[in-house]
Amino acid sequence: MAKQKRTKTKAKQGAPRQPAPEAAPVKRGRRKATEAKLENLLATAAELMAQKGYDNMSIRDVARATGYSLAGMYYYFDSKEQLLFQIQRNTFESLVTEQEAAVQRAKSAKAKLEALVRNYLDFFLRHTNELKVCAFEHESLKDAAYEEVRDIRHRWYRLLAGIVADLTGLDPAADDASIRHYTLFIFGMLNWIFMWFDERRDTPIETLGDEMIHMIFHGLPRQTKNKKG
Amino acid sequence: MAKQKRTKTKAKQGAPRQPAPEAAPVKRGRRKATEAKLENLLATAAELMAQKGYDNMSIRDVARATGYSLAGMYYYFDSKEQLLFQIQRNTFESLVTEQEAAVQRAKSAKAKLEALVRNYLDFFLRHTNELKVCAFEHESLKDAAYEEVRDIRHRWYRLLAGIVADLTGLDPAADDASIRHYTLFIFGMLNWIFMWFDERRDTPIETLGDEMIHMIFHGLPRQTKNKKG
Amino acid sequence: MAKQKRTKTKAKQGAPRQPAPEAAPVKRGRRKATEAKLENLLATAAELMAQKGYDNMSIRDVARATGYSLAGMYYYFDSKEQLLFQIQRNTFESLVTEQEAAVQRAKSAKAKLEALVRNYLDFFLRHTNELKVCAFEHESLKDAAYEEVRDIRHRWYRLLAGIVADLTGLDPAADDASIRHYTLFIFGMLNWIFMWFDERRDTPIETLGDEMIHMIFHGLPRQTKNKKG
Amino acid sequence: MAKQKRTKTKAKQGAPRQPAPEAAPVKRGRRKATEAKLENLLATAAELMAQKGYDNMSIRDVARATGYSLAGMYYYFDSKEQLLFQIQRNTFESLVTEQEAAVQRAKSAKAKLEALVRNYLDFFLRHTNELKVCAFEHESLKDAAYEEVRDIRHRWYRLLAGIVADLTGLDPAADDASIRHYTLFIFGMLNWIFMWFDERRDTPIETLGDEMIHMIFHGLPRQTKNKKG
DNA sequence: CATGAATGAGCCTTCATTCAT
DNA sequence: TATGAATGAAGGCTCATTCAT
Numbered sequence: 001m002a003k004q005k006r007t008k009t010k011a012k013q014g015a016p017r018q019p020a021p022e023a024a025p026v027k028r029g030r031r032k033a034t035e036a037k038l039e040n041l042l043a044t045a046a047e048l049m050a051q052k053g054y055d056n057m058s059i060r061d062v063a064r065a066t067g068y069s070l071a072g073m074y075y076y077f078d079s080k081e082q083l084l085f086q087i088q089r090n091t092f093e094s095l096v097t098e099q100e101a102a103v104q105r106a107k108s109a110k111a112k113l114e115a116l117v118r119n120y121l122d123f124f125l126r127h128t129n130e131l132k133v134c135a136f137e138h139e140s141l142k143d144a145a146y147e148e149v150r151d152i153r154h155r156w157y158r159l160l161a162g163i164v165a166d167l168t169g170l171d172p173a174a175d176d177a178s179i180r181h182y183t184l185f186i187f188g189m190l191n192w193i194f195m196w197f198d199e200r201r202d203t204p205i206e207t208l209g210d211e212m213i214h215m216i217f218h219g220l221p222r223q224t225k226n227k228k229g
Numbered sequence: 230m231a232k233q234k235r236t237k238t239k240a241k242q243g244a245p246r247q248p249a250p251e252a253a254p255v256k257r258g259r260r261k262a263t264e265a266k267l268e269n270l271l272a273t274a275a276e277l278m279a280q281k282g283y284d285n286m287s288i289r290d291v292a293r294a295t296g297y298s299l300a301g302m303y304y305y306f307d308s309k310e311q312l313l314f315q316i317q318r319n320t321f322e323s324l325v326t327e328q329e330a331a332v333q334r335a336k337s338a339k340a341k342l343e344a345l346v347r348n349y350l351d352f353f354l355r356h357t358n359e360l361k362v363c364a365f366e367h368e369s370l371k372d373a374a375y376e377e378v379r380d381i382r383h384r385w386y387r388l389l390a391g392i393v394a395d396l397t398g399l400d401p402a403a404d405d406a407s408i409r410h411y412t413l414f415i416f417g418m419l420n421w422i423f424m425w426f427d428e429r430r431d432t433p434i435e436t437l438g439d440e441m442i443h444m445i446f447h448g449l450p451r452q453t454k455n456k457k458g
Numbered sequence: 459m460a461k462q463k464r465t466k467t468k469a470k471q472g473a474p475r476q477p478a479p480e481a482a483p484v485k486r487g488r489r490k491a492t493e494a495k496l497e498n499l500l501a502t503a504a505e506l507m508a509q510k511g512y513d514n515m516s517i518r519d520v521a522r523a524t525g526y527s528l529a530g531m532y533y534y535f536d537s538k539e540q541l542l543f544q545i546q547r548n549t550f551e552s553l554v555t556e557q558e559a560a561v562q563r564a565k566s567a568k569a570k571l572e573a574l575v576r577n578y579l580d581f582f583l584r585h586t587n588e589l590k591v592c593a594f595e596h597e598s599l600k601d602a603a604y605e606e607v608r609d610i611r612h613r614w615y616r617l618l619a620g621i622v623a624d625l626t627g628l629d630p631a632a633d634d635a636s637i638r639h640y641t642l643f644i645f646g647m648l649n650w651i652f653m654w655f656d657e658r659r660d661t662p663i664e665t666l667g668d669e670m671i672h673m674i675f676h677g678l679p680r681q682t683k684n685k686k687g
Numbered sequence: 688m689a690k691q692k693r694t695k696t697k698a699k700q701g702a703p704r705q706p707a708p709e710a711a712p713v714k715r716g717r718r719k720a721t722e723a724k725l726e727n728l729l730a731t732a733a734e735l736m737a738q739k740g741y742d743n744m745s746i747r748d749v750a751r752a753t754g755y756s757l758a759g760m761y762y763y764f765d766s767k768e769q770l771l772f773q774i775q776r777n778t779f780e781s782l783v784t785e786q787e788a789a790v791q792r793a794k795s796a797k798a799k800l801e802a803l804v805r806n807y808l809d810f811f812l813r814h815t816n817e818l819k820v821c822a823f824e825h826e827s828l829k830d831a832a833y834e835e836v837r838d839i840r841h842r843w844y845r846l847l848a849g850i851v852a853d854l855t856g857l858d859p860a861a862d863d864a865s866i867r868h869y870t871l872f873i874f875g876m877l878n879w880i881f882m883w884f885d886e887r888r889d890t891p892i893e894t895l896g897d898e899m900i901h902m903i904f905h906g907l908p909r910q911t912k913n914k915k916g
Numbered sequence: 917c918a919t920g921a922a923t924g925a926g927c928c929t930t931c932a933t934t935c936a937t
Numbered sequence: 938t939a940t941g942a943a944t945g946a947a948g949g950c951t952c953a954t955t956c957a958t
Contacts, residue, residue: 034920053368055284058948069923071951080949136365139282169452177430181440182449188421189414196413201406211410219448220411223398263938287931298940300934309932492917511826513742516952527919529955538953594823597740627910635888639898640907646879647872654871659864669868677904678869681856721941745927756944758930767928919958927951934943 038076041066043129046087050129054084054140084137085145091130092152095123100159109166113216116160118209120190124197125205132194160186186216267305270295272358275316279358283313283369313366314374320359321381324352329388338395342445345389347438349419353426354434361423389415415445496534499524501587504545508587512542512598542595543603549588550610553581558617567624571674574618576667578648582655583663590652618644644674725763728753730816733774737816737881741771741827771824772832778817779839782810787846796853800903803847805896807877811884812892819881847873873903 044065048057059080063070077083102119106112124131134149141149161183165172170179189212202208214221273294277286288309292299306312331348335341353360363378370378390412394401399408418441431437443450502523506515517538521528535541560577564570582589592607599607619641623630628637647670660666672679731752735744746767750757764770789806793799811818821836828836848870852859857866876899889895901908 037921053282053284055282059950060948070949071924072922074950075921164449168450170450177436178440178450181431181437182444184421184425185418185441185444188419188424189417191424192413192417192421195417195420202410207406208410211407212414215411215414215444215448217448219444219446220393221397221399221407288933289931299932300941301939303933304938511740511742513740517954518952528953529920530918532954533917622907626908628908635894636898636908639889639895640902642879642883643876643899643902646876646882648875649882650871650875650879653875653878660868665864666868669865670872673869673872673902673906675906677902677906678851679855679857679865724942746929747927757928758945759943761929762942762944919956921957922955923952924954925952928949930948931944931946933945935940936942937940 041068041073041076042083042087042090045083046091046129046133049084049087049137050132054133054137059083081141081145084133085141085149087130088134088137088141088149089152091127092134092149092156095120095127095131095134096152096156096159098123099156103159103163109163110217113160113163113167114213116163117190117212117216118206121193121205121209121212124193128194128197135191135194157183157187189215270297270302270305271312271316271319274312275320275358275362278313278316278366279361283362283366288312310370310374313362314370314378316359317363317366317370317378318381320356321363321378321385324349324356324360324363325381325385325388327352328385332388332392338392339446342389342392342396343442345392346419346441346445347435350422350434350438350441353422357423357426364420364423386412386416418444499526499531499534500541500545500548503541504549504587504591507542507545507595508590512591512595517541539599539603542591543599543607545588546592546595546599546607547610549585550592550607550614553578553585553589553592554610554614554617556581557614561617561621567621568675571618571621571625572671574621575648575670575674576664579651579663579667579670582651586652586655593649593652615641615645647673728755728760728763729770729774729777732770733778733816733820736771736774736824737819741820741824746770768828768832771820772828772836774817775821775824775828775836776839778814779821779836779843782807782814782818782821783839783843783846785810786843790846790850796850797904800847800850800854801900803850804877804899804903805893808880808892808896808899811880815881815884822878822881844870844874876902 041062045057045062048061048065051057052061059073060070062083063073066073077086099116099119102115103112106115138146138149138153161179164170164183164186165179168179168182170182172179196202270291274286274291277290277294280286281290288302289299291297291312292302295302306315328345328348331344332341335344367378367382390408393399393412393415394408397408397411399411401408425431499520503515503520506519506523509515510519517531518528520526520541521531524531535544557574557577560573561570564573596607596611597604619637622628622641622644623637626637626640630637654660728749732744732749735748735752738744739748746760747757749755749770750760753760764773786803786806789802790799793802825836825840826833848866851857851870851873852866855866855869857869859866883889
């Protein structure tokens with residue numbers, strides 16, 4: 001027989017798709033309650049990550065903020081990285097799905113781009129913390145989890161890049177670099193918002209949308225003394 | 230929203246103005262050598278911070294990368310935060326000074342904005358790591374160090390915001406929010422570059438400059454099939 | 459030297475005699491089912507302990523391997539140590555009882571020793587995991603549980619020591635140390651088997667028995683070119 | 688450039704041969720002192736591991752026992768497993784080297800086996816804790832460290848197996864299994880000693896050696912009323 | 917019978933920092 | 938200048954165990 005090599009059990013790695021939410025139709029009340037707790041926990045974690053950054057946030061912080069014990073947290077997720085992953089995947093998947101739908105509904109390329117921007121700003125207001133975590137903590141994920149989120153991100157990129165190609169008439173085969181750059185300029189404007197948006201100063205968000213759309217289609221406004229008149 | 234200031238539990242902060250570089254009037258040769266070492270050290274640290282993020286980089290990493298002993302590092306700076314501060318202040322001060330000079334040299338508002346963009350991209354190529362640290366680790370500084378860097382940043386902001394006001398003819402008194410937004414859109418485009426710039430794909434940088442300037446003045450290019458004709 | 463008793467910092471120990479198996483006079487069918495489950499559980503636990511060691515095995519491992527919930531395990535035993543205790547006591551008690559019977563049946567001292575060895579090897583094949591746990595996790599038990607198992611072990615020791623005294627003609631009063639040593643040499647051969655036995659290489663076990671008996675009675679085989687022959 | 692994927696530095700894995708003891712001929716006094724501290728630390732750790740088992744011993748235990756802080760321990764080794772590895776490699780290497788030398792010095796196969804046993808018992812008295820750790824915590828090592836120690840162990844095995852083949856005249860080609868078994872019986876006797884040796888009862892160790900050698904060459908002593916005549 | 921949910925204690929490890937030399 | 942040696946604090950994670958249901 002010979003003594004087996006001792007191994008820690010560990011297991012679970014990568015990006016384990018959590019059990020489908022509808023899996024067991026038993027004990028509905030229970031399920032609901034636990035799910036609500038998990039959601040609250042993810043929201044709290046997202047807030048802390050947005051505030052302090054992933055590396056600087058400790059699971060202990062989340063425990064303190066939610067009122068749970070440290071060990072209690074691990075009932076809801078398997079590791080700090082999984083926690084980040086869940087936030088990013090859930091949020092990003094929702095965002096991109098919403099964006100795709102918004103774009104689909106619009107008719108012209110111009111309308112599509114406008115819809116994408118407005119939906120983004122709206123989503124931003126509804127999920128500020130989560131979205132910031134998606135935008136800035138991309139690199140904190142590794143391996144399978146990293147790749148899964150990266151794929152969603154690519155879907156998003158292709159969505160916008162397609163519109164940009166349409167609008168500009170640039171040829172994806174010949175002018176790939178240019179399309180890429182203009183697309184990324186727009187992403188830059190969108191994502192940098194996290195760095196400065198202030199609810200008191202920068203609302204209503206529709207105005208911000210107007211301005212950004214103007215910037216995208218016409219660049220800075222001209223000498224008319226009155227902007228978006 | 231504006232990114233919250235990151236705080237570690239452990240604090241301690243004093244008068245972060247590190248001893249003025251002229252502090253000890255030691256022999257010149259010595260001074261030179263020491264300064265060169267310091268500069269090399271700062272460059273190495275900037276590289277590591279750009280790669281891994283401030284929180285995730287350890288002083289041990291810097292020691293390993295420079296060949297010094299761990300304790301030896303502390304001859305050159307007083308704390309990890311001071312290290313970050315030195316990088317940010319040096320780099321940001323250089324950048325803004327260069328930017329101011331470039332703008333001053335240009336005649337029209339249009340030329341000024343163009344000069345600012347081109348000089349930024351040029352500086353970016355020369356100091357990628359340091360600049361990235363300035364752009365993304367702003368919040369890792371605290372108290373006096375934070376404020377000092379913030380002040381430089383504000384000088385930069387005002388420089389661009391002034392040009393934007395001139396160009397658009399928006400009234401700083403009446404249309405402050407708009408000026409602010411357009412200014413920040415441009416900063417967004419500029420700073421987001423760190424997230425995607427790839428030396429192999431995105432050179433020559435002059436082309437990138439052309440494109441960004443087009444975006445700023447005219448928005449996305451139109452149906453002409455050929456961009457930057 | 460004698461292996462010290464292992465002590466965890468955290469202790470708590472009571473009257474480790476677990477509730478006598480006959481405790482609750484519930485319905486017979488129920489009892490049967492529960493007992494079968496318990497036995498399966500003990501077997502699984504023994505396997506895991508044999509593989510990973512007591513300290514390195516977690517109740518979670520057992521739960522996973524049996525399909526029970528973690529909390530569910532505690533219906534069948536009161537603590538991890540009780541689990542170990544049940545395995546050791548059940549197994550050791552069976553072994554020693556079998557050994558005593560086998561010895562009793564044999565007539566001469568020589569036959570007795572032979573019977574003991576052969577029965578041991580047979581038992582070993584039938585209860586490898588459990589026996590390994592008995593042999594190597596002796597010290598993981600504490601207080602009353604430790605003592606109870608130690609007493610069974612002593613019964614075993616005395617059984618073999620008696621035969622050795624008979625066979626060698628050594629006087630228990632005068633040559634106690636010698637009897638002890640020869641006895642423990644034999645136990646060493648027997649127990650060390652766990653460290654190397656490999657079902658594929660070391661069967662049939664009768665051959666192994668032949669060899670060990672030869673070793674015990676005559677030492678290493680001589681120059682005859684053919685062993686056991 | 689694109690933000691690099693963040694990676695912890697970590698490094699050092701497997702079985703890093705510690706720097707050759709004579710590496711730097713500088714600061715002899717210092718070196719000596721530090722080495723002495725390390726040796727004392729390893730001895731203390733070995734004692735604790737022998738007492739409680741590797742899994743059950745915490746680095747905190749070692750820190751407490753040596754008077755160092757917990758973090759201080761990590762100046763001397765990289766991980767708990769490395770600590771175990773250092774103990775095993777150092778000890779096992781010494782043992783096997785001594786054993787080989789002792790065997791080499793002896794002329795006949797019989798004398799060689801006798802020398803091996805006596806040297807082992809002597810080494811056992813000089814390094815009880817360390818040797819016990821070698822004998823019983825073999826499986827707690829993993830990967831490269833495991834393999835390196837396993838290789839030393841094999842050297843030891845082959846040393847004894849060679850003598851057994853010589854002595855018995857068994858043919859390594861034809862009777863491999865038998866040689867293996869007799870060899871392992873002897874290892875069993877030798878290694879099991881840790882389980883029962885008691886300095887007060889089982890000295891002088893020469894007597895124990897006499898007995899074991901008798902067992903190996905002739906089996907249990909006969910009816911002569913006088914053992915080891 | 918059985919489990920979902922939760923926790924206190926503890927473990928390994930890393931880190932920024934210090935200080936004597 | 939520079940470093941070997943050391944440490945307090947903190948962080949991620951696991952575990953045996955409990956308890957209401």
